[in-house]
Amino acid sequence: MSTVNLTPTSHVVLGLIARKGPSTSYELKAAVANSIGNFWPFPHAQLYTEPARLAAAGYLNEEREEGGRHRRTYSITDSGRQALAEWIAAPTPTGYEVRDPGLLKLFFGDLAQAPSDLEALAAAQLEAHATRLEEYRELDRLLEGMGVHDHARTTLSFGLVYEEGAVRFWQQVQREHRERGSR
Amino acid sequence: MSTVNLTPTSHVVLGLIARKGPSTSYELKAAVANSIGNFWPFPHAQLYTEPARLAAAGYLNEEREEGGRHRRTYSITDSGRQALAEWIAAPTPTGYEVRDPGLLKLFFGDLAQAPSDLEALAAAQLEAHATRLEEYRELDRLLEGMGVHDHARTTLSFGLVYEEGAVRFWQQVQREHRERGSR
DNA sequence: GCATCACCATATGAATCATACGGTGTAGAT
DNA sequence: ATCTACACCGTATGATTCATATGGTGATGC
Numbered sequence: 001m002s003t004v005n006l007t008p009t010s011h012v013v014l015g016l017i018a019r020k021g022p023s024t025s026y027e028l029k030a031a032v033a034n035s036i037g038n039f040w041p042f043p044h045a046q047l048y049t050e051p052a053r054l055a056a057a058g059y060l061n062e063e064r065e066e067g068g069r070h071r072r073t074y075s076i077t078d079s080g081r082q083a084l085a086e087w088i089a090a091p092t093p094t095g096y097e098v099r100d101p102g103l104l105k106l107f108f109g110d111l112a113q114a115p116s117d118l119e120a121l122a123a124a125q126l127e128a129h130a131t132r133l134e135e136y137r138e139l140d141r142l143l144e145g146m147g148v149h150d151h152a153r154t155t156l157s158f159g160l161v162y163e164e165g166a167v168r169f170w171q172q173v174q175r176e177h178r179e180r181g182s183r
Numbered sequence: 184m185s186t187v188n189l190t191p192t193s194h195v196v197l198g199l200i201a202r203k204g205p206s207t208s209y210e211l212k213a214a215v216a217n218s219i220g221n222f223w224p225f226p227h228a229q230l231y232t233e234p235a236r237l238a239a240a241g242y243l244n245e246e247r248e249e250g251g252r253h254r255r256t257y258s259i260t261d262s263g264r265q266a267l268a269e270w271i272a273a274p275t276p277t278g279y280e281v282r283d284p285g286l287l288k289l290f291f292g293d294l295a296q297a298p299s300d301l302e303a304l305a306a307a308q309l310e311a312h313a314t315r316l317e318e319y320r321e322l323d324r325l326l327e328g329m330g331v332h333d334h335a336r337t338t339l340s341f342g343l344v345y346e347e348g349a350v351r352f353w354q355q356v357q358r359e360h361r362e363r364g365s366r
Numbered sequence: 367g368c369a370t371c372a373c374c375a376t377a378t379g380a381a382t383c384a385t386a387c388g389g390t391g392t393a394g395a396t
Numbered sequence: 397a398t399c400t401a402c403a404c405c406g407t408a409t410g411a412t413t414c415a416t417a418t419g420g421t422g423a424t425g426c
Contacts, residue, residue, distance in 0.1 A: 007412085008287055015291040026374055036290055039281040043414050048375065069374055069421055088288055088295045092304060094311035096283035098222040102275045103341055104191055107219055108198040109334035112271045121275060128277040151292035154356060158286055161352050165344040173337060190381085209405055226383055231406065252390060252405055 006083060009042060013050050014059060014076060014084045022063075022075035025051060035152055038159065059083055102128075106173065119177055126170040133163035189266065192225060196233050197242060197259060197267045205246075205258040208234060218335055222342065242266055285311075289356070302360060309353040316346035 006014075016031050017023050023031070025048045032042060051074045055062040059080035065071040076084075102125040109118050136159050143153050189197075199214050200206050206214075208231045215225060234257045238245040242263035248254040259267075285308040292301050319342050326336050 008282075008284060009413090011287065011291070015294060018294055019291070024374085029374095036287065039279075040287065041278075041280060043416090045376080045415085046413070049413095071374075084291070084294055085296045088291065088304075089297070089300045092285045092288055092307060094285070094307070095224075096222075096281070096285070097224060098279070098281050098345065099191075100279035101191060102277070102279070103338060104194065104219065104223065105271055105275055107334055107338045108194070108202070108267070108271065109337075111198060111201055111267055113268045114272070117272045121271075124275060124277070151290055154292075154359075155286060155290045157355075158349075158352050161348040162281065162345070165348045166341075169341050169344050172340075176337075192382095207405090212405095226385090228384085228407080229382075232382095254405075 006087065008040075009046055009050050010054060010059075011084065011087055012036065012042070013047065013054060014080050017051075017060065017074055017076045018081060018084055022073050024071045024073050026071070036155070039162075054080065115177070119174070122170050122174045122177060126167065126174065129163050129166040129170060133160070133167055136160050136163055189270065191223075192229055192233050193237060193242075194267065194270055195219065195225070196230070196237060196257075197263050200234075200243065200257055200259045201264060201267055205256050207254045207256050209254070219338070222345075237263065298360070302357070305353050305357045305360060309350065309357065312346050312349040312353060316343070316350055319343050319346055 012032065013028060016028055020027070020031065028047045028051070029044045032047065051060055051072070052062070054060045055074060059077060060074045061077055063073045063075070065073075102121060105121055106118070109121075112118055136156060140153070140156055140160065143156070195215065196211060199211055203210070203214065211230045211234070212227045215230065234243055234255070235245070237243045238257060242260060243257045244260055246256045246258070248256075285304060288304055289301070292304075295301055319339060323336070323339055323343065326339070
């Protein structure tokens with residue numbers, strides 16, 4: 001039970017187990033995939049190694065299946081619950097990251113050889129974001145229909161804000177590009 | 184001159200050198216810091232190792248100061264310029280990442296012990312984003328005054344969209360929280 | 367009783383990261 | 397003159413994260 005420093009991954013693991021009860025890594029993987037995994041991806045291997053680390057530090061209990069797949073089921077300890085509560089109460093570092101390859105390419109747009117390259121970029125990005133926006137909207141309607149009003153849904157609504165912004169942005173890029181082209 | 188696969192970092196390095204001409208790692212560091220580094224951070228050590236890698240692959244030329252600080256100045260080769268153009272012309276992977284610790288904490292808001300924890304979170308996030316928004320606006324006005332209308336400024340305008348969205352979002356979170364609290 | 371595929375877990379080596387450390391030039395003080 | 401302090405600049409390090417490959421398990425259908 002040595003001390004470890006808790007990364008965002010740690011808090012995700014602790015949080016999910018605290019919320020859903022005892023879970024296996026595979027279950028965590030599924031839970032991540034359709035929520036925060038949307039914008040904050042983890043390689044699934046981490047959801048196997050991280051709980052083990054947390055168990056060694058005393059934040060989780062580990063129970064291992066004897067035969068078969070040797071599934072390990074993790075449950076949260078008091079110490080884990082406390083660490084989680086402290087994290088939520090602590091001041092939050094303000095730095096965030098947005099890593100969007102399309103945006104990066106746009107940033108270097110002046111180095112494109114053909115103007116059509118940028119048109120194609122804008123069109124593709126617009127379509128991708130519009131599709132994602134529609135998916136989020138559908139999911140949101142679904143949750144609304146189920147009467148869900150939890151924090152996960154609030155987080156989803158940030159996704160909506162983001163995608164709406166992205167769609168407007170790339171439309172604007174397209175528009176400016178056309179104007180410049182036709183002048 | 185073995186083949187290497189080009190990462191986003193590679194393209195940033197190639198792009199900056201293509202745009203600004205021969206540069207040292209230190210100069211790259213500065214150029215990154217006040218542009219894309221705002222939302223897509225690179226540890227500065229990478230701006231030293233990456234150009235070396237690219238030089239070994241024939242995308243950059245390296246010239247080394249004999250005495251003193253042993254600065255290496257990199258300039259782009261034809262091969263590098265071509266790789267860059269190909270990248271811009273190629274279809275862009277659509278996946279993006281948003282890693283915001285505040286959002287993550289909100290996602291687990293139901294596990295907070297005191298409701299005031301969430302209030303504090305929202306207030307802090309709101310303030311941080313509002314500050315950043317103001318900075319971006321100021322920078323944008325500055326560029327406008329200088330008559331700058333390049334792609335870097337377009338990218339900045341995405342930053343504006345993002346921060347405006349974030350501010351609205353956290354205001355909304357605050358509002359809902361107050362309503363819920365007073366009910 | 368065998369083939370096949372979805373399910374589940376781990377191993378691996380490479381890439382990335384934060385961070386610490388160590389040199390170099392220079393401007394002002396003494 | 398030379399010293400000292402600090403800004404400038406580059407590299408090394410060990411830990412963490414990552415993508416990807418591999419391999420075992422169990423259920424289903426034939």
